Every structure is written in structure tokens, then in C-alpha cells.
Amino acid sequence: TQLLEQSPQFLSIQEGENLTVYCNSSSVFSSLQWYRQEPGEGPVLLVTVVTGGEVKKLKRLTFQFGDARKDSSLHITAAQTGDTGLYLCAGGYGNNRLAFGKGNQVVVIP
Amino acid sequence: GAGVSQSPSNKVTEKGKDVELRCDPISGHTALYWYRQRLGQGLEFLIYFQGNSAPDKSGLPSDRFSAERTGESVSTLTIQRTQQEDSAVYLCASSLRQGAVNGYTFGSGTRLTVV
Numbered sequence: 278t279q280l281l282e283q284s285p286q287f288l289s290i291q292e293g294e295n296l297t298v299y300c301n302s303s304s305v306f307s308s309l310q311w312y313r314q315e316p317g318e319g320p321v322l323l324v325t326v327v328t329g330g331e332v333k334k335l336k337r338l339t340f341q342f343g344d345a346r347k348d349s350s351l352h353i354t355a356a357q358t359g360d361t362g363l364y365l366c367a368g369g370y371g372n373n374r375l376a377f378g379k380g381n382q383v384v385v386i387p
Numbered sequence: 388g389a390g391v392s393q394s395p396s397n398k399v400t401e402k403g404k405d406v407e408l409r410c411d412p413i414s415g416h417t418a419l420y421w422y423r424q425r426l427g428q429g430l431e432f433l434i435y436f437q438g439n440s441a442p443d444k445s446g447l448p449s450d451r452f453s454a455e456r457t458g459e460s461v462s463t464l465t466i467q468r469t470q471q472e473d474s475a476v477y478l479c480a481s482s483l484r485q486g487a488v489n490g491y492t493f494g495s496g497t498r499l500t501v502v
Contacts, residue, residue: 307487307488308488310490312493319391319478319480319494320430320491320493321493322490322491325490327488365429365430369487369488370487373418373482374435374443374487375487376432377422377429377430377432378429380429
């Protein structure tokens, strides 16, 4: 069973602050994805990282895949209220399969 | 349509009744997935289809749950004799065959409430 632990479960910060959330596992994954889910909607893919040590930047979001491909982090610079949401990490394994963590609930206060 | 469509968006049913949830995946996506998301919980895998066959049904919680897919397109998740613990958001996703790298596209879900 591929188990992904996300921490912290809940994070509340002021607009303009930086934050980092984490996704950890004892399993090795072929790829690692981050999704954001807003209330009443399905998760939406933000990024896929496939190479150990890979870093990807999307505007104010920075994603890193651990060297051993077991963990990942998401860093948000100068958070905005629009960044509020549930951030889910998902690890690729087997044939076309993804295992999901329980998510990091981020609330950005204006 | 361009996205994954699920219907109904909301369903309230009485305990003991059967319900059917529908998923229309993106055209051409051969893989289709059903997940359940309970309040405050992560995504719980239910079943995976590749084409019309289901190589992995391991996530179905009990024999009250079943799913089928026809024409490599629409899928239906059926819950018989619903129980209050079945209350959750049921999410459907589809992907190309290599979707674990390309990612899943999710629908907005069906919120099921069993009263």
C-alpha cells in the first residue's frame, strides 16, 4: 500500500506571508503530482514532477521532488486569498495509478 | 464536453434505497476512476476501469457497491441499500492510458447524503 502523509493538515496564514507544506512517504514513486481542490469542486492538477531532485515553479508556487522520489514540498511565496484551498499530493505507481494523501488545508486571511 | 461530467451533482436519499451515480469522462480517455471523499478526509480509491474492464475493484467497500462502464465511455456507480456511512462526495476522474504522468481530470463530484 502506497501511503502519503501530508503535513501540516491545516495551515492559516496572513496574506503576503510565505508557506511550505509537505508530502512524505516510505514508498518510491515514478512521479509526484500536486492538485488543488476548492469547495464543491474536484481536484485540479497543478504540476507533475518526475525526476528526483526536480524543482518546478509556477508563478508564486515552487514544487520540489525529493532526490529519492519519496517526498515532495510545495512552497507558496507572498500568499494571496486565491491560494486558499485543499492541496493534495499524489504519487504515481504501477500501471497508470495514483495514490493520494489526505491533503493540506490552506487558509489565507486577508 | 471538454471536461468530466458527473450527475447528479447532489443526491439525498433515504437509508435502504439504491442510488446510481453517473460519470461522463473526457472523450478518448481510456482510463476512468471512482473515488470517495468523506468530510475532512482524503480521496479513497474505489475502482479503476481501463476501457470497459475493471482490473482493480479492490477499493469497493462492500458488495453493496458496484460499477460498470460501457462503450469505453460512460460509467455508472451503483450503491444498493444505502447506509448513512455512504454519505460522501463521489468523484470520478479520467485520464489517457499514461495518465499517472499526465494526471487525472476530475469531475465536480456527486454529493450523496443518506438520511
